[in-house]
Amino acid sequence: MALVLGSLLGRLWYVGAGERQLITTRVSKLLGIKYPLLQGGMAWIATGKLAGAVSEAGALGIIAAGSAEPQWLEKEIAVVKKITDQPFGVNVMLTSPYVAEIIDLVIREKVPVITTGAGNPGKLLPRLKESGCKVLPVVASVALARRLARQGADAIIAEGTEAGGHIGQTTTMCLVPMVVDAVDIPVIAAGGIADGRGFAAALALGAEGVQMGTRFICTEESPAHQDYKEKVIRCRDRDTVVCGVSVGRPVRVIENQFTQYYLGKEKENLNPEELDIMGSGKFPAAVKGDVQNGSLLCGQCAGLVKKVEPAQDIIEDVMETAVRILKELGTNYV
Secondary structure, three states, X not given: XXXXXXEEOOEEEEEXXXXXXXXXXXXXXXXXXXXXXXXXXXXXXXXXXXXXXXXHOOOEEEEEOOOOOHHHHHHHHHHHHHHOOOOEEEEEEXXXXXXXXXXXXXXXXXXXXXXXXXXXXXXXXXXXXXXXOEEEEEEOOHHXXXXXXXXXXXXXXXXXXXXXXXXXXXXXXXXXXXXXXXXXXXXXXXXXXXXXXXXXXXXXXOOOOEEEOHHHHOEOXXXXXXXXXXXXXXXXXXXXXXXXXXXXXXXXXXXXXXXXXXXXXXXXXXXXXXXXXXXXXXXXXXXXXXXXXXXXXXXXXXXXXXXXXXXXXXXXXHHHHHHHHHHHHHHXXX
């Protein structure tokens, strides 16, 4: 017998019976995936190899287009398609100079799922929807979530300030239930989630899936240098900082020599153009192993990441732990 465990404002999720019990939600049905779990679109880290491994394991792998040229993305899409025939996605950064070409490419390649970041993708929605893409914008506010739901987004990724990379101001704990209350489409929780406990908590907040980035940095399939992965594993609860607030583009990273210098310049009110120059190229430098002078994108949940392991092992651990917790909560508290 299936054990129904959750209902919030008519949004049902349940744990099905069977040898390997599955959490089924509108997100898993919408995207055609086994688990309602998305791998975050981390610039320079979310490559075709990582996305393919995640999708093959039953979650949704996502390639991060970042500011890369379309030719690079085309090659990474081909990598995914060699690894798996399961659904995958591409994250489109709306600040990229190649946005128009990237949109042309994902439509031509019939990419099933598009997530977007760093802005409002409203103008792109009609064309993407007409092509058959499922569009999942990443938002940091209720207002933008409500607007994009009206414009036709298929689901909303509500990302709290605990996340790594570009962030908003509101915590996941507060943002997710407010977005759930504001829209009728599925909501995916992101920011500060790294294990099955976070997954179960997200469901309790009304989300119907989660997106995780930081834990996937420490996968065998991740292109991040081993020194980068070790920095994540050694992170404590207060080892990340937020840079770029003064230029209107806050980014959460692991504290190092570069961030200390950069934050000092922000306090001195260095002009935005000079700060942008200072930060240029720091993300790829970190991925290649410069852990002192690069920008090590990382969320506050890094303290929960203990080792480097295959993406499949992470996904199975998260889902099995979430199922166990939800069953225990149902037994012990209801």
